[in-house]
Amino acid sequence: MAIWRWYARKSFILKITVGFLLGIIIGAIFGSSADVLSPFGDLFLRLLKMIVVPLIFLTLIVSVNNSSPKELGRIGGKIFPYYLISTGIAVGIGLVIAKLINPGLGLQMPKNTTMEVPEAPSIIDIILQIVPSNIIDSMAKGEILSIVFVALIIGFSISFIRHSNDPKMKEWGNLLLKFTEAGSEVTFRILNGILQYAPIGVLGITATSIGNQGMDTLQSLAKYVGASYLGVAIQMLIVFPLILFLFKVPIIKFFLNTREAIMTAFVTCSSLGTLPVTIKCALKAGISDRVANFTLPIGATVNMNGSAIHFGVGVVLAAEIVGYDLSVGAIIGIILTGTLAAVGTAGVPGAGLIGMSIVFTQAGLPIEIVGLTAGVNVITDMVFTMCNVTGDIVGAAIVDKNEKREIGHTGYLDKENRSTADV
Numbered sequence: 001m002a003i004w005r006w007y008a009r010k011s012f013i014l015k016i017t018v019g020f021l022l023g024i025i026i027g028a029i030f031g032s033s034a035d036v037l038s039p040f041g042d043l044f045l046r047l048l049k050m051i052v053v054p055l056i057f058l059t060l061i062v063s064v065n066n067s068s069p070k071e072l073g074r075i076g077g078k079i080f081p082y083y084l085i086s087t088g089i090a091v092g093i094g095l096v097i098a099k100l101i102n103p104g105l106g107l108q109m110p111k112n113t114t115m116e117v118p119e120a121p122s123i124i125d126i127i128l129q130i131v132p133s134n135i136i137d138s139m140a141k142g143e144i145l146s147i148v149f150v151a152l153i154i155g156f157s158i159s160f161i162r163h164s165n166d167p168k169m170k171e172w173g174n175l176l177l178k179f180t181e182a183g184s185e186v187t188f189r190i191l192n193g194i195l196q197y198a199p200i201g202v203l204g205i206t207a208t209s210i211g212n213q214g215m216d217t218l219q220s221l222a223k224y225v226g227a228s229y230l231g232v233a234i235q236m237l238i239v240f241p242l243i244l245f246l247f248k249v250p251i252i253k254f255f256l257n258t259r260e261a262i263m264t265a266f267v268t269c270s271s272l273g274t275l276p277v278t279i280k281c282a283l284k285a286g287i288s289d290r291v292a293n294f295t296l297p298i299g300a301t302v303n304m305n306g307s308a309i310h311f312g313v314g315v316v317l318a319a320e321i322v323g324y325d326l327s328v329g330a331i332i333g334i335i336l337t338g339t340l341a342a343v344g345t346a347g348v349p350g351a352g353l354i355g356m357s358i359v360f361t362q363a364g365l366p367i368e369i370v371g372l373t374a375g376v377n378v379i380t381d382m383v384f385t386m387c388n389v390t391g392d393i394v395g396a397a398i399v400d401k402n403e404k405r406e407i408g409h410t411g412y413l414d415k416e417n418r419s420t421a422d423v
Helices: 002-009 012-065 069-101 123-130 135-141 144-162 167-213 216-220 222-246 251-268 271-284 289-302 305-322 328-344 351-363 367-407 415-419
Strands: none
Touching (some): 012 144, 012 167, 012 271, 012 289, 069 222, 069 289, 135 144, 144 289, 167 251, 167 271, 222 251, 222 367, 251 271, 271 289, 271 367, 289 367, 305 328, 305 351, 305 367, 328 351
């Protein structure tokens, strides 16, 4: 139909922006009655989550077979130091901004507030959780680190078979790879269809969120929200561009090519839900599929720059509410703890609550204050998730740039980047 062709030709960023603005208007006008639109938003999130598992699973297997174990080890050795350094910077930014704005002044401890904080898992538990006891169950539950682990094992096994001296084994290996490549292409086609529905889903999510939040809660925690947004703005507009500049990645071009993922993360408040869009945008930005398909699924679960800013701002908020003066030693401890908490708890259920409780415990602050900020979680989670996703793509971009420099040629992209058409 002519209307559909007209709609399909419009850019994704235009369509999603219109949906977002209409959602704000509807939510502000109709208030809680805008809940009637929530199924549209829920459907969009379900569709994104539906495609995440096959996308990660299939693209990782293909990526492993287009890279050598040496290449993957080299990429991992570069991306994880970036995660730690950028997250540490983010915690520090959150602390500094909050100390300047004083978000806790005038606020009081919540009365009769009790919270059940999940027990923080040990390092051994986190490592064991990566290895699934039931592959199908892990896929059904969306346990991304387990899925990554299984995909890597299968990918390496197929690669081993493909390079066997036995002609029959080699034939089977190549057949399995072709089957996986075809499956990967199918997931991208499905994703393209899902993204055509995205503006309607965004409208539903935004209208419901704005309608239920209202302005009263926001006004009482305006400084906290302001500190959160300012901290993310500094990370997004100063830290990330500086990192890109140091690695000679074109800054403006980078953000133009990744804006769809950034906007989707802002609206959905889900790094994993945004992952399909993130991978497409990374490929569109010229990042090799070898780097993108390997680093982005891992980054979506362990790299949390926005959450780190959250920890920094939250600690200062809590300290000011209870009248606790943070010493230099305490601040250094918070930066170290916040960095490890953001990276170490990102892949477990209740990650934000666990991470904040770990940081508060380190600083000797009451974790009940977390309940005070619950009313504006939707508003702050938008920018924290946006920062998380942007940090993931920045990491992929600088590693890819470094890889290309080491390889010494510009023909790094291959046929797997066939799905880099406009989102």
